Amino acid sequence: MKKILFLTNKPSFYRVKFFNELGKKYNLDVYFEIKSRKKEVLRDKAWFDNQFENFNGIFLSKLVRFSKKYFIDLDLFSKIKVKKYDYVIIGQYSTLNSMLLILYMNFIKKKFILNTDGDFIKKENKLIKKIRTYFVSSAAAYISSSKKADECLEYYGADKNKIYRMNFSSYYENEIEENFVEYEEKEKIKNEKGYKYKKIVLSVANFEPRKNLEPLLQVWSELADNDKNGLILIGTGPLKQKFLDFVKEKNLNNVEILDFVEPDELKNIYRMANVLVLNSKIDIWGLTVGEGMTFGLPIICTNTCLSGTELIENEVNGYLIEDDINELKKAVIKILGLTKEQEIQISKNNLKKIKDYSIERMVEDNIRVLNIKDLN
Numbered sequence: 001m002k003k004i005l006f007l008t009n010k011p012s013f014y015r016v017k018f019f020n021e022l023g024k025k026y027n028l029d030v031y032f033e034i035k036s037r038k039k040e041v042l043r044d045k046a047w048f049d050n051q052f053e054n055f056n057g058i059f060l061s062k063l064v065r066f067s068k069k070y071f072i073d074l075d076l077f078s079k080i081k082v083k084k085y086d087y088v089i090i091g092q093y094s095t096l097n098s099m100l101l102i103l104y105m106n107f108i109k110k111k112f113i114l115n116t117d118g119d120f121i122k123k124e125n126k127l128i129k130k131i132r133t134y135f136v137s138s139a140a141a142y143i144s145s146s147k148k149a150d151e152c153l154e155y156y157g158a159d160k161n162k163i164y165r166m167n168f169s170s171y172y173e174n175e176i177e178e179n180f181v182e183y184e185e186k187e188k189i190k191n192e193k194g195y196k197y198k199k200i201v202l203s204v205a206n207f208e209p210r211k212n213l214e215p216l217l218q219v220w221s222e223l224a225d226n227d228k229n230g231l232i233l234i235g236t237g238p239l240k241q242k243f244l245d246f247v248k249e250k251n252l253n254n255v256e257i258l259d260f261v262e263p264d265e266l267k268n269i270y271r272m273a274n275v276l277v278l279n280s281k282i283d284i285w286g287l288t289v290g291e292g293m294t295f296g297l298p299i300i301c302t303n304t305c306l307s308g309t310e311l312i313e314n315e316v317n318g319y320l321i322e323d324d325i326n327e328l329k330k331a332v333i334k335i336l337g338l339t340k341e342q343e344i345q346i347s348k349n350n351l352k353k354i355k356d357y358s359i360e361r362m363v364e365d366n367i368r369v370l371n372i373k374d375l376n
């Protein structure tokens with residue numbers, strides 16, 4: 001069985017799912033730069049997963065920090081014996097550890113693969129761009145989640161003929177709904193939870209400025225004759241109290257603000273909802289778009305979220321909007337105004353599209369690249 005070295009940042013639950021599946025095919029060692037960041041108090045513990053069943057998970061520990069963001073592991077090369085691996089995959093190119101590893105790979109003239117969830121082209125000076133270009137262009141191949149991520153890689157010198165698509169996901173194939181959730185089932189779940197809403201708008205995101213939930217609350221407060229519908233926000237973070245105060249000030253009795261919930265409970269909430277909103281100012285992927293589609297939900301998403309640009313077609317399976325409160329309001333009104341037949345059709349469209357996005361498909365996409373001749 002061939003050996004893979006994979007360097008990534010932290011053991012997020014979706015990545016650990018992927019590693020456990022990939023580890024069934026290869027002898028896989030995954031080096032995590034950190035167990036979690038202090039700022040990850042924004043996330044529930046469920047975001048992280050240390051169930052390393054089919055791979056070896058190793059945490060870099062002897063860290064020297066230059067800032068909260070930048071640090072190196074002094075034992076990096078004593079721990080990572082690069083030459084014993086058939087393949088080396090680096091999960092990002094902007095941390096000091098990943099840059100050190102790329103420098104070393106270039107020094108010993110060993111090929112490596114860059115695997116990216118996503119990225120945006122940044123406004124930066126010529127020197128920074130030149131440095132990024134050196135590290136990105138050094139890879140022998142690229143595994144990318146979206147067209148926008150492709151554009152970023154090409155901007156930093158990647159050969160477009162060496163970029164390969166990975167259908168990014170956080171769900172297994174058997175977790176994707178086979179058919180749209182019937183209205184009777186939605187009503188049953190709502191009744192069990194004590195909700196009397198006709199339709200439910202859902203958003204699952206950290207309560208932080210980047211996730212941009214304040215416009216959604218503002219829109220909700222402005223909608224006339226909206227008491228029959230409900231808005232559910234699931235998350236935690238520094239803006240939670242501000243959101244609670246806004247709801248109280250506006251007397252919004254049809255808004256629920258919940259902490260992160262257990263996975264099975266979250267699935268039930270997705271199943272009873274009628275639309276998912278992700279109004280991020282910027283998101284290098286945006287997992288909840290795919291999660292909402294997994295349950296057949298129509299999606300409202302900003303065009304600064306890569307999963308939205310990759311997965312959403314206007315009027316087909318949701319609405320891709322600018323970061324603009326008026327566009328958000330129009331999209332919410334449109335979605336809430338859908339007939340049952342229109343909602344069912346969008347649900348079918350989403351389920352058909354998202355079936356190609358699963359943990360198993362991610363593994364297949366990576367294996368396809370690993371099988372390229374002369375890559376190791």
